[in-house]
Amino acid sequence: MAQTLERLTRRTDTMQSIRGIVRTMKTMSAINAAPYEQAAEAIDAWRDIVLDGLHAFLHCNGPLKHRTVDDPQRVLIVMGSDHGLCGNYNELLAREVVRQPDVGRAQVICVGAQMQDALGGEGVTPVTTLLPPANADGLIRLASQLVTRLDTVRAEAGQGALAADLVYTQRGAHGLQSPVTQALLPLDPDMLDALAQRPWVSRSLPQHTLPAPDLLAGLVRNLVFATLYRAAAEALVTENAARLARMQQAEQSVDENLEDLKAETRSVRQSEITTELLDVIVGFEALKGRDRRKKRNRAASR
Numbered sequence: 313m314a315q316t317l318e319r320l321t322r323r324t325d326t327m328q329s330i331r332g333i334v335r336t337m338k339t340m341s342a343i344n345a346a347p348y349e350q351a352a353e354a355i356d357a358w359r360d361i362v363l364d365g366l367h368a369f370l371h372c373n374g375p376l377k378h379r380t381v382d383d384p385q386r387v388l389i390v391m392g393s394d395h396g397l398c399g400n401y402n403e404l405l406a407r408e409v410v411r412q413p414d415v416g417r418a419q420v421i422c423v424g425a426q427m428q429d430a431l432g433g434e435g436v437t438p439v440t441t442l443l444p445p446a447n448a449d450g451l452i453r454l455a456s457q458l459v460t461r462l463d464t465v466r467a468e469a470g471q472g473a474l475a476a477d478l479v480y481t482q483r484g485a486h487g488l489q490s491p492v493t494q495a496l497l498p499l500d501p502d503m504l505d506a507l508a509q510r511p512w513v514s515r516s517l518p519q520h521t522l523p524a525p526d527l528l529a530g531l532v533r534n535l536v537f538a539t540l541y542r543a544a545a546e547a548l549v550t551e552n553a554a555r556l557a558r559m560q561q562a563e564q565s566v567d568e569n570l571e572d573l574k575a576e577t578r579s580v581r582q583s584e585i586t587t588e589l590l591d592v593i594v595g596f597e598a599l600k601g602r603d604r605r606k607k608r609n610r611a612a613s614r
Contacts, residue, residue, distance in 0.1 A: 317584065320577045327573060331566045338559035345552035347448035352545035359538035366531045367507045368518035375508035378501045381473035386418035387465055389458060391480035391547035392427020394444045398554040401481065402430035408479055408491035410434045421461055423454065445544065455541040459533060462497070473498065480547040489550045496539060499532065
């Protein structure tokens, strides 16, 4: 019985240590999500500025002609997790990737080594795998690498067009997360038409000194950068939210196990106390019986 109580005590201590780790991970997830959320809000403001610049360009040069290409070079950029403890985050993204049309012909750019493993489980082999950001400052590095990679693919495609899509996880209603696919290139024709038709409300007319092709290329590059940056920030916010939810579930499970262990420990301790009391009573009764026998023997000898 003593060994059982000792074992229960060790298990309780282990569960309390695990609870401390889970609580720390939960706190870190909540803290880590805040800088990425702030970065997402900041890049939204920058993206609005780029769109204003594109609006001014279209006002000066007129609407862009939309070119249709029958067989563009497809690129899929998948924003996964590389830190774990967030459930089936990568597996859901991998299933979203295989649902894309012509995924077998697309060049898949993967963010995260664990995301690469999840894609391999679905039979998809990325052409390159990039490291996810370790902090909010790393978002610039990741977005720049992706823009450079897209420039390389476009140069390799030659005169052919480039069709790039983003696959990442975003927050939904009631704290849920879901994988989404967002078109990256070519730019949305409806958005461009809406910008071209929007009236210019300033009293000063826009003008530019750069050649129109160079200015347009710079605006598109910055818009792509902002979109990639925003998607990476949103994916990391969602990842930390998923990890926070898993840690909350783990904390609840640990608390339930601790309650069971404490109840079992109390029961075992009560059994030990009862056994010890019975031993004392039995010993006391034995001593009383021995004293009575001695008295009877002394009385008989007289």
